Amino acid sequence: MSNNIVLECRQLSKQYQDGKQVIDVFQSIDLALNKGEACAIVGASGSGKTTLLNLLAGLDLATTGDVKLANISWSSMKDSKRAKMRNKEMGFVYQFHHLLAEFSALENVLMPMWIAGLNTKEANQRAKELLGQVGLKDRLHHKPSQLSGGERQRVAIARALANRPACVLMDEPTGNLDETTSMEIQRLINELKASYGMAFLVVTHDEKMLGWMDSAYRLSKGTLQPLK
Ligand SMILES: Nc1ncnc2c1ncn2[C@@H]1O[C@H](COP(=O)(O)OP(=O)(O)OP(=O)(O)O)[C@@H](O)[C@H]1O
């Protein structure tokens, strides 16, 4: 395996057993994400995009196959190591943002850095900088319920980037954003790719976003087909 691979899956398949019904979501998926690569995944609703991201994140178990983060299989890690690796090396932007309701935008972005033990001064500085970069410098102390849908999504993006993870998984990150804001996210992603070699795997329907991604795949009929 090349040293440049940040996240990789081999022969990944997933079935859901729903009572007597078995749903075959996908079979034998191979995918490798390199350092500094931005890769898009497209596919119809129900094709398995979120399922794939959850498996890659080690949040759900595959039926067959293996996922490696930084060349280590999720399945070989103890729970404590898995949680630590996930917090430090991965960032997530979920399809439904999952911000902590009781905490402000700033605190939501600080959370992964607190968990990782980053010193308070640096964490505060980084959280404010990231919220500024996603256009929310005047919303630091708003709770999620006081933010618009697109603003919440941008807090979730800032939070995912906080620990400068090796790889960021994003599920429709620009779904609620207008063109100007999407462009700001594009600029931020490109900057982080260049500065830290961060890799991005992004589920998107946004044609513009597809255009500037390094690679793209379509998930269809249970297989992953390269688009570029
Ligand atoms: N926990 C579950 N139990 C049973 N079936 C499930 C479960 N989660 C998802 N599925 C099914 O697996 C398939 C893939 O779902 P998934 O959420 O991955 O699709 P998706 O590509 O993300 O769709 P969307 O674009 O609508 O978000 C769907 O048919 C869905 O109904």
Ligand SMILES: [Mg+2]
């Ligand atoms: Mg989905």
